[in-house]
Amino acid sequence: xxxxxxxxxxxxxxxxxxxRPATLFTELxxxxxxxxxxxxxxxxxxxxSIMHILMLGAGPGAKLKITASGEDAEDAINAIxxxxxxxxxxLSQEQQ
Amino acid sequence: xxxxxxxxxxxxxxxxxxxxxxxxxxRIPRRRITEAIVREExxxxxxxxxxxxxxxxxxxxxxxxxxxxxxxxxxxxKAFLKDRVLRKRINERVRNELVTAEYAISSVMRExxxxxxxxxxxxxxxxxxxxxxxxxxxxxxxxDAVQQDIQTVSKDTVIVAHxxxxxxxxxxxxxxxxxxxxxxxxxxSHTAIVARALGIPAVVALEHITDFAEPGVTVIIDGNRGxxxxxxxxxxxxxxxxxxxxxxxxxxxxxxxxxxxAVTRDxxxxxxxxxIELPDEAELVLKxxxxxxxxxxxxFLYLKDGREPSVQDQLxxxxxxxxxxxSRPVVIRTMDLGADKVVLGGEEFTHEHNPVLGFxxxxxxxxxxxxxKNQLRAILLAxxxxxxxxxxxxxxxxYEVRQTKMLLRxxxxxxxxxxxxxxxxxxxxxxxxxxxxxxxxxRLCRNVDFVSIGTNDLIQYTLAVDRANERVATLYNxxxxxxxxxxxxxxxxxxxxxxxxxxxxxMASDPEFIFFLLGIxxxxxxxxxxxxxxxxxxxxxxxxxxxxxxxEEARDMCFxxxxxxxxxxxxMKILPETY
Numbered sequence: 001x002x003x004x005x006x007x008x009x010x011x012x013x014x015x016x017x018x019x020r021p022a023t024l025f026t027e028l029x030x031x032x033x034x035x036x037x038x039x040x041x042x043x044x045x046x047x048x049s050i051m052h053i054l055m056l057g058a059g060p061g062a063k064l065k066i067t068a069s070g071e072d073a074e075d076a077i078n079a080i081x082x083x084x085x086x087x088x089x090x091l092s093q094e095q096q
Numbered sequence: 097x098x099x100x101x102x103x104x105x106x107x108x109x110x111x112x113x114x115x116x117x118x119x120x121x122x123r124i125p126r127r128r129i130t131e132a133i134v135r136e137e138x139x140x141x142x143x144x145x146x147x148x149x150x151x152x153x154x155x156x157x158x159x160x161x162x163x164x165x166x167x168x169x170x171x172x173x174k175a176f177l178k179d180r181v182l183r184k185r186i187n188e189r190v191r192n193e194l195v196t197a198e199y200a201i202s203s204v205m206r207e208x209x210x211x212x213x214x215x216x217x218x219x220x221x222x223x224x225x226x227x228x229x230x231x232x233x234x235x236x237x238x239x240d241a242v243q244q245d246i247q248t249v250s251k252d253t254v255i256v257a258h259x260x261x262x263x264x265x266x267x268x269x270x271x272x273x274x275x276x277x278x279x280x281x282x283x284x285s286h287t288a289i290v291a292r293a294l295g296i297p298a299v300v301a302l303e304h305i306t307d308f309a310e311p312g313v314t315v316i317i318d319g320n321r322g323x324x325x326x327x328x329x330x331x332x333x334x335x336x337x338x339x340x341x342x343x344x345x346x347x348x349x350x351x352x353x354x355x356x357x358a359v360t361r362d363x364x365x366x367x368x369x370x371x372i373e374l375p376d377e378a379e380l381v382l383k384x385x386x387x388x389x390x391x392x393x394x395x396f397l398y399l400k401d402g403r404e405p406s407v408q409d410q411l412x413x414x415x416x417x418x419x420x421x422x423s424r425p426v427v428i429r430t431m432d433l434g435a436d437k438v439v440l441g442g443e444e445f446t447h448e449h450n451p452v453l454g455f456x457x458x459x460x461x462x463x464x465x466x467x468x469k470n471q472l473r474a475i476l477l478a479x480x481x482x483x484x485x486x487x488x489x490x491x492x493x494x495y496e497v498r499q500t501k502m503l504l505r506x507x508x509x510x511x512x513x514x515x516x517x518x519x520x521x522x523x524x525x526x527x528x529x530x531x532x533x534x535x536x537x538x539r540l541c542r543n544v545d546f547v548s549i550g551t552n553d554l555i556q557y558t559l560a561v562d563r564a565n566e567r568v569a570t571l572y573n574x575x576x577x578x579x580x581x582x583x584x585x586x587x588x589x590x591x592x593x594x595x596x597x598x599x600x601x602x603m604a605s606d607p608e609f610i611f612f613l614l615g616i617x618x619x620x621x622x623x624x625x626x627x628x629x630x631x632x633x634x635x636x637x638x639x640x641x642x643x644x645x646x647x648e649e650a651r652d653m654c655f656x657x658x659x660x661x662x663x664x665x666x667x668m669k670i671l672p673e674t675y
Binding site for chain 1: 171216
């Protein structure tokens, strides 16, 4: 039975979803079987495609809506929350 | 069928299936494929991406890469290349638009790069350059694959390319490559030089031929008139096949003239020399019955590797030509660089508004004194063997001549001090290829041992027409009365001064203008090696008396068309078989 989970997140890291965080994001997303979509403004990206994620053009402070649908949707959303809200923020601290 | 006009750089006609080469650096032409090979092209996409990913993985794991952020860059690039959405988009483009793998990859990635550069976020905007570098990384595998094709061709082929690099041209299979056609280039492009050296028909500056020619399609290269015809219709094909046959027959006839002296019907001896760029071409001059080298263009030495050749490299080339020619004359023209022939620190030229009126030829030489002296040294070092003389290009004033002579003397003194022998009597000449040199030719002659009239540039500068500019190219006309007058003036001056005289340039290999040149007193012609037999045939068929009369009749003509009709009518009478 497919579940759908949704989360709204604000990008706190300094550079937004540029190459390195986008790589991390897609690496994480691919680990889940659920379909993961990231929306920013009008654009909806496939969360497993680095090309799509970069095409969001999500800079610092961007408000993202992330939807996971599939049997591991809950785990996916939790992991993504952890990555975007905590690890990616750490990443930009690390770069300071 | 598509007929494209370019610049004819090597005469002859070639008809064969095309191999199309892409330029990795510039742009991948949109070429269509058939439904049947969609799968094949998609396989190519997959294997190119796989190779690129492997390459990145090796970089990433290389023990030389210590820095984490560098490894991260490789990791992100790898993630990008493994992106299924990207791959899907490329494969869809191949299928939906029926285009080649390389075009699909290039166009999708470039769209992406353009999209990124349009974004507001500066960090993401900069990713455009990552995409371009990824594009090159992937395409490299596809383009290398195509390039290998040209070394392994085993049937008659015509090469269609954006341009050819020296390394590509040396690896060509000379047995099967029947002709060249390129998007860019001029008379001194690598393609042109190599084509002439090999005696293979070639047309360059065709602009977008790589867009129209698909691999395997039939292409006709008309190296006489400067056309490339892609996918000719039956009628054109037949026409050209006939023409090619006629030319083959004529060639055979001409070949029989090889050892015959070029003497007019009334017994005047005309000297026919060859224009060359590569030492190899000297052989071709002899094979075709030429009596020496009237113009050895040395630019290729500089263009080949994009840097100054060493004195030793130059010496080797000059000696090679001299060895082949034995005691026959060899006129070495110093480097004619600048404008379209840009190399060495070439950045500064590319921004000139009017490069042909700019920093080039002798102007460039005199500003790059060390380089120029190196060349003069190499020429002097070679001067001991054979009959070598030196000539400078594009003179516009006497300072240039005097300054060069001073430099030449300096180099001679250096050699004398070092106890190195050279020919201290080496003949020194100048090109007349600007109106100022033509107008001042009486004075110019007092400062040199000989001159050579370069008609191509002289026409361009006299008529203020850039031949490469198609909107005005039709104004470029050797039959323009102004050109004829300037030629007559120069020849009169040079002969009156008792100075050596030759004419090099395309006019000297056009039967119609040979009448004129012989008529005004020219006795030495320097032409493309492949044209020698034909021109010899023309000379054997005319008398100086006729030529004089024809030239005289043209004296007061006011319009190029009158001049052309006048000489064409004469040519048809004298040489009915070639018309």
